[in-house]
Amino acid sequence: MGLLLGFDFGTGGVRVGLFDLERRAIVATAEETYRTTHPQPGWAEQAPDAWWDALGAACRRTMALAGDPAIDAVALATTASTVVACLRDGTPLRPALLWMDCRAGDEAARTGRSVHPVMAQSGGSDAAEWLVPKAMWLAAHEPELYAASEVICECLDWLNFRLTGRWVGSRMNATCKWNYDGEARRFDPALYEAFGAPGLADRLPRTILPVGTPIERLSASAASHLGLGAQRPVLVQGGIDAHIGILGADTVDPGKLLMIGGTSVVHLFHLPENRQVPGFWGPYPHALIDGLWMVEGGQVSAGSVLSWLSGQIFQLDSDGTRQLIEAAGALPPKKSGLMTLDYFMGNRTPYRDPHLRGALLGLSLGHDRAALYRSAVEGVALASANVVAQALSLGVPIERIVSAGGYAKNALWLRATVDAIGLPVQLAAEENLTIVGTAAAAATGIGLFADLRSAAAAVARGGRTIEPDLSVHAHYVEALGHYREATECLTPILHRLAAQEIRAAGPLPVSQRQSDTLDARAY
Numbered sequence: 001m002g003l004l005l006g007f008d009f010g011t012g013g014v015r016v017g018l019f020d021l022e023r024r025a026i027v028a029t030a031e032e033t034y035r036t037t038h039p040q041p042g043w044a045e046q047a048p049d050a051w052w053d054a055l056g057a058a059c060r061r062t063m064a065l066a067g068d069p070a071i072d073a074v075a076l077a078t079t080a081s082t083v084v085a086c087l088r089d090g091t092p093l094r095p096a097l098l099w100m101d102c103r104a105g106d107e108a109a110r111t112g113r114s115v116h117p118v119m120a121q122s123g124g125s126d127a128a129e130w131l132v133p134k135a136m137w138l139a140a141h142e143p144e145l146y147a148a149s150e151v152i153c154e155c156l157d158w159l160n161f162r163l164t165g166r167w168v169g170s171r172m173n174a175t176c177k178w179n180y181d182g183e184a185r186r187f188d189p190a191l192y193e194a195f196g197a198p199g200l201a202d203r204l205p206r207t208i209l210p211v212g213t214p215i216e217r218l219s220a221s222a223a224s225h226l227g228l229g230a231q232r233p234v235l236v237q238g239g240i241d242a243h244i245g246i247l248g249a250d251t252v253d254p255g256k257l258l259m260i261g262g263t264s265v266v267h268l269f270h271l272p273e274n275r276q277v278p279g280f281w282g283p284y285p286h287a288l289i290d291g292l293w294m295v296e297g298g299q300v301s302a303g304s305v306l307s308w309l310s311g312q313i314f315q316l317d318s319d320g321t322r323q324l325i326e327a328a329g330a331l332p333p334k335k336s337g338l339m340t341l342d343y344f345m346g347n348r349t350p351y352r353d354p355h356l357r358g359a360l361l362g363l364s365l366g367h368d369r370a371a372l373y374r375s376a377v378e379g380v381a382l383a384s385a386n387v388v389a390q391a392l393s394l395g396v397p398i399e400r401i402v403s404a405g406g407y408a409k410n411a412l413w414l415r416a417t418v419d420a421i422g423l424p425v426q427l428a429a430e431e432n433l434t435i436v437g438t439a440a441a442a443a444t445g446i447g448l449f450a451d452l453r454s455a456a457a458a459v460a461r462g463g464r465t466i467e468p469d470l471s472v473h474a475h476y477v478e479a480l481g482h483y484r485e486a487t488e489c490l491t492p493i494l495h496r497l498a499a500q501e502i503r504a505a506g507p508l509p510v511s512q513r514q515s516d517t518l519d520a521r522a523y
Contacts, residue, residue: 006438060227172239236445248436250460279350340379
C-alpha cells in the first residue's frame with residue numbers, strides 16, 4: 001500500500017508524480033506543457049481541453065516509467081482562480097481566464113466597497129485574479145455567454161468533473177477565492193447579486209468538500225485516458241497548488257512560513273486565531289485545517305519576469321540563459337545602479353493593486369544584459385522581502401521558512417531572496433511540494449492517516465538550510481527602502497500607463513477569441 005498519483009497543474013504545464021509513501025519520495029514523474037494566449041495586455045487565457053490532453057499524456061508516461069504499478073488513490077492541485085465557463089456536461093464556452101489575468105481590476109475594486117461580513121475573510125476585498133471578479137467581468141462584458149453558462153468553476157473543479165463525472169468544489173478554493181463563508185459553510189447569493197454576477201451561486205459547484213475528502217472513483221473512460229487500464233482508484237479532493245504545498249512542506253502549524261517560487265511567488269502561513277493582517281489576503285477560516293486561519297501573500301510576477309527578460313527580450317535558449325545567470329551572479333549586488341519593479345501583472349501583496357506595472361530605473365549606456373538580469377532578480381527578491389517584512393511588522397511570528405520551486409533551478413535568484421529577507425530558508429528535499437501535498441491528501445482520503453496533519457508529517461522531508469549573508473542583507477535593507485519609495489512615486493504614472501495600454505488595445509473581436517481557442521486546443 002502507499003502508491004499515490006499526484007497531478008500538479010501549473011501555469012505552463014501539468015506535472016504528474018507517483019509518490020511512494022514508504023520511501024517518502026516521488027519515484028516517477030513526467031510533464032506536459034500547454035499554451036497560454038494573451039489576447040490583450042493584462043489578459044491571459046488557456047484552453048481547458050488542452051489541460052485534459054496534457055494530463056493524459058503526462059500520466060501515461062509516468063505510469064510507463066514506473067512499470068504500470070497498482071495505484072491506491074489520486075489527488076490533484078491547480079492554479080487558483082483559473083476560471084472556466086461551461087455547460088453542465090463540461091463543454092467550455094470560451095477559453096479559461098488564467099489566474100494571472102487581471103482584466104477584472106475594476107470589478108475587484110467594487111468588491112472592496114462591500115460591507116458584507118464575509119469580505120473580512122479575504123482582507124476586505126477580492127483580488128482581480130479571483131473567480132468572483134472574473135465572473136463579474138463576464139457578466140458585464142460577455143453577458144450572452146454568461147447567461148448561457150451552466151457552470152462557472154475553477155480548473156480544479158473542471159478536471160475533477162472530467163475524472164469522475166461529479167461537480168464538487170474544494171473548501172480551500174471556495175473559502176479563499178469564491179467569498180464562500182468558511183465559518184457558516186455556505187454561499188450568500190445576495191452578495192453575488194449585489195456584485196453584478198446574478199445567479200453565480202447556482203453556477204458554482206454546490207457540493208463543497210474539505211481537502212482530503214474522497215470524491216469518487218475515476219470513471220472508466222478517465223482511467224483509460226490516464227493509462228491506468230482497468231484500475232479505478234479513488235479521486236480525493238485537492239486544492240490550490242501552492243496551498244497544498246503546505247502539506248508537502250509540513251508547515252501547517254503557526255510560526256511556519258511556506259514560500260513557493262515559480263512563475264509567481266506565494267507566501268503562506270496559518271494563524272491560531274482570527275485577526276486582521278493588512279496587505280495580505282485572508283485570514284481564511286478552516287481553508288485547509290479546521291481551527292486554523294490561513295493567510296496568503298505573494299507576487300503575481302516573479303519567475304515570469306526573469307523568463308520574459310531572458311527569453312522574450314534577449315531571445316536566449318536554456319544554455320544562453322544559464323550563461324546569463326552566471327554572468328549576472330559574478331556582478332556585485334551593490335554596484336549596478338539599477339532598480340527593477342516587478343509589477344508586470346500588478347501586485348498582490350502588500351499593495352493589492354492590479355493596475356501597477358513593471359519598471360526598470362537607473363539605466364545608462366554602460367549597462368549590459370548581465371546587469372539588467374541581475375537587477376530583475378534583485379527586484380523579484382526585494383518583492384519577497386517586502387512581503388516578509390510586512391508580516392513581521394504586523395507581529396506575525398516566523399520561526400521557520402521552507403521554500404521550493406523555481407529557486408532550485410536558479411541559484412542567483414535563491415541567494416538574492418535569502419539575502420534580501422535576511423532569515424534562514426530551508427529548501428525542501430522534494431522540489432515539487434504540490435505533488436507531495438497531493439499525496440498527503442490522497443493518503444488521508446483513503447484512511448492511511450487519521451488527518452492531514454499526520455499525513456503532512458509523514459510525507460515531508462527537510463533539505464539543506466541556506467543562511468543569509470548579513471553584510472549583503474544590509475545592502476538589501478537600503479535597497480528595499482528605494483523599492484518602496486519608487487513604488488510610491490511611480491504609482492500614479494504606472495496607473496495612467498496601464499489605462500492607456502488597455503484603451504489602446506480596444507475590444508477583441510469575437511472571431512479572434514475563437515481563433516485563439518482553436519490554436520490553444522491544437523497545441
